[in-house]
Amino acid sequence: MQIQLEYGRIGLSVDIPDDRLSATLSYKDAVPLESPVNELREVLREPLGTLPLRHVASGCENACIVICDITRPVPNQLILEQALAELSAAGVPEESITILIATGLHRASTQSEIVEMLGEDIADTYNVISHDGHDETQLVFLGMSPRQVPIWVNKHFIESDVKITVGLIEPHFMAGFSGGRKLICPGICGVETIREWHSPRFLEHPNARSGVLKGNPVHEENSWIAERIGCDFIINVVIDDQRRPLKFVAGDMKEAFYEGAAFCKDVVTAIADEPADIVVTSSAGYPLDITFYQSVKGMSAALPVIKQGGTIILAASMSEGIGSEPFQQLFQDHDDIESFMRAIHDPEYFVMDQWQMEKLAEVLRKANVIVVTDGLKPEVLSGLYVESAESVEAAIEQAVKRHGDDATIAVIPKGPYVLAGLGSSEE
Secondary structure, eight states, rough: OOEEEEETTTTTEEETTTTTTEEEOOOOOOOOOSSSHHHHHHHHHSSSOOOHHHHHHOSSSOEEEEEEEEOOOHHHHHHHHHHHHHHHHOOOOOOGGGEEETTSSSOOOHHHHHHHHHHHHHHHSSEEEOOTOOOGGEEEEEEEOOOOOOOEHHHHHHHHHHEEEEEEEEEEETTEEEEEGGTTTTBBOOHHHHHHTHHHHTTTTTTTTTTTTTTOOOHEEEHHHHHHHHHSSEEEEEEOOOOOOOOOOOOSSHHHHHHHHHHHHHHHHHESSOOOEEEEEOOOSSTSSSSSSHHHHHHTTTGGEEEEEEEEEOOOOOTTOOHHHHHHHHHOOOOOOHHHHHHHSSSSOOOOTHHHHHHHHHHHHTTTEEEOOOSSSSHHGGTOOOEESSSSHHHHHHHHHHOOTOOOOEEETTTGGGGEEEETOOO
16 A cells, blocks of 8 residues: 655655555544634634734833744744734834744844744744744743753843743643743753753653643643643644644633644544554655654654553654754763663763653653654664664564564554554553
8 A cells, every 4th residue: 555654845655565564643523724824814803812912012122932943844934924913002012023043042033034934024024033042142031940940041032011922732752742831941941951851850750751741740831831831821722633723712722722732633543443563654754754853753653552561663864963952962971872871860860862762762661663764774774773774664574574474554644644543552
């Protein structure tokens, strides 16, 4: 059977043996919004848990709007055109509005990425800056959380009269779902905040996983931090498998987020009857598959439906390589994943982006991984604790030899955007 995987900007058609295919896990059928602009205007004027955006901003001299970076396919231009119109109607001057890109600890956005995200008119008209979690001059300290996480946040946001966040709600392999509070923490927090929030005491909890909010300490902690920092209005979107808006939610950070997350969970949950020997998946294509670092999310998405000792086959473009220099250094510093896992339990040990390696360890402790990519050579991939193959079909042949003639295959074409599970799964 021919199945289209999300890969880079163009996708990848792969041939899956019919007699081995046990499940194809995809979005449920959902009707995209007929008029996204009208729906968006409606939620801005009739939000959840707060006054309309125009009234929230009335009488304010300035505003800060936080958006995701290029790694999230948020329809920013569509959303910002309407949000900025509401701010204008409230009397907030264009020159007093800052658009702050929530990079967390990612690199700064390039000018071409800013134009791609916002469109030329918005990019040229408004003050657009990238958050830098390492720059102490950009940060303000707000004390410690009850769980003893230091709270450092971007001062442009904290000092603004109106604080707005714009984001995408999708499954997230640590925090349950993206969106809502996550634009603030980790999006515009400092390295010390992110370091502690991403530490093993949070990430090693069994509920720190995709689709789970209740009892998830990662979600609970960044929710508390975001509420401490404060946010006047959020605008979040849920998109379909073709990245068309399905639902907008707006208003109170907690109330709007929970409504959006519940809707998202219903749409993206896909259930297999039983675990498979082999799972073929992706990292959802551009922009989420541009690095090996980001592509760990695609591997992680397969965990609920892979057998212990099975094989995950990941197709991802990795057009920008492995990831940050500190992330690359982790592979050089540790001969294997278990060496790394021993190291991170030392309270003094810290390397930026170690949390992604921790999630990779969770994958590798359950399954073998074969990567299919144009972005990295086989000899490079072998140093990342994974195997490689020239094609998905060749990877399937490798995996079948390992697991035997009765090996079954499940496919997750959109990888981390799908919340895969088993028929007996319970939250």
